[in-house]
Amino acid sequence: MVAALGAGAIRELAARVGIVPTKKLGQNFVIDPNTVRYIVEQSRVNPDSHVVEIGPGLGSLTLRLLEVVSHVTAVEIDGRLSDQLPVTVRENCPEFLGKLTVINRDALEIHAGEINPAPSDLIANLPYNVAVPVLLHFLAEIPELTGVLVMVQKEVADRLCAGPGSRVYGIPSVKIQWFGKAEAAGNIGKNVFWPAPNVDSGLVRVHVTHPYLHLENQRGWIFQVVDAAFAHRRKTLRAGMADFVGTANAAERALINAGIDPGARAETLGLDAFVRLAASISEQRN
Ligand code: SAM
Numbered sequence: 001m002v003a004a005l006g007a008g009a010i011r012e013l014a015a016r017v018g019i020v021p022t023k024k025l026g027q028n029f030v031i032d033p034n035t036v037r038y039i040v041e042q043s044r045v046n047p048d049s050h051v052v053e054i055g056p057g058l059g060s061l062t063l064r065l066l067e068v069v070s071h072v073t074a075v076e077i078d079g080r081l082s083d084q085l086p087v088t089v090r091e092n093c094p095e096f097l098g099k100l101t102v103i104n105r106d107a108l109e110i111h112a113g114e115i116n117p118a119p120s121d122l123i124a125n126l127p128y129n130v131a132v133p134v135l136l137h138f139l140a141e142i143p144e145l146t147g148v149l150v151m152v153q154k155e156v157a158d159r160l161c162a163g164p165g166s167r168v169y170g171i172p173s174v175k176i177q178w179f180g181k182a183e184a185a186g187n188i189g190k191n192v193f194w195p196a197p198n199v200d201s202g203l204v205r206v207h208v209t210h211p212y213l214h215l216e217n218q219r220g221w222i223f224q225v226v227d228a229a230f231a232h233r234r235k236t237l238r239a240g241m242a243d244f245v246g247t248a249n250a251a252e253r254a255l256i257n258a259g260i261d262p263g264a265r266a267e268t269l270g271l272d273a274f275v276r277l278a279a280s281i282s283e284q285r286n
């Protein structure tokens with residue numbers, strides 16, 4: 001078994017490459033080997049898995065993944081970290097170096113086909129400031145992904161997993177339904193990180209089924225309708241969607257046409273209802 005990177009090793013590596021962790025890049029590194037083991041266990045990866053890891057940082061999760069899976073493609077925005085990662089692998093487990101590909105890029109700029117062959121799994125301790133956009137971007141760009149396990153802020157984990165009617169149900173809760181179903185996979189405390197963040201974290205597993213793949217060319221439009229509906233989450237949809245649709249009366253007609261009560265609020269609707277609403281607004285515009 002490869003020795004895990006603990007608190008001392010992580011700090012020493014950071015000093016070696018001149019990293020002072022920044023909030024801007026969500027740089028909170030996992031320093032607890034038990035947490036790393038837990039994440040990999042929960043990810044259910046196997047020796048056939050090709051994992052894309054976003055934000056490998058100093059490599060704590062990467063080293064453990066390399067032990068278990070067939071290949072890891074790591075996408076890291078910080079050039080000092082992406083340069084160091086193969087060096088860390090060579091120093092700790094040179095036998096796995098051939099299983100690692102490192103891409104020094106913003107994960108939001110990675111497009112379909114750039115990671116070849118397509119990865120089967122996305123496993124990451126996501127940078128918190130861009131966690132939801134990065135997750136949705138990868139699900140959209142790489143439909144081959146079947147296993148997804150990510151660590152995000154607890155509040156974001158709760159949002160991703162919430163169902164209609166819940167107090168925390170919002171835009172991420174609706175958009176994730178485009179790709180499948182999100183499920184909570186454990187809570188993680190602050191002290192397993194260096195530096196410790198201000199908030200707790202949560203693991204989220206996405207059961208990817210692509211239930212709306214047949215409507216893929218309309219995803220952008222449907223997501224615009226979702227954004228507009230939640231822009232005024234305390235208003236009724238009739239009032240909240242008035243500007244977006246044109247007038248309150250036009251919004252009411254579109255809602256009724258879609259089988260939605262105009263007096264309802266966005267937080268009570270599942271993605272199916274937004275799909276119908278988007279179609280109804282388009283129909284009205286044509
Ligand atoms: N995986 C490591 C761990 O668990 O210790 C580090 C996780 S840390 C929360 C997030 C990592 O994502 C940092 O290494 C940061 O530099 C990187 N990062 C931030 N924004 C990014 C982006 N847009 N694309 C790719 N990597 C990014």
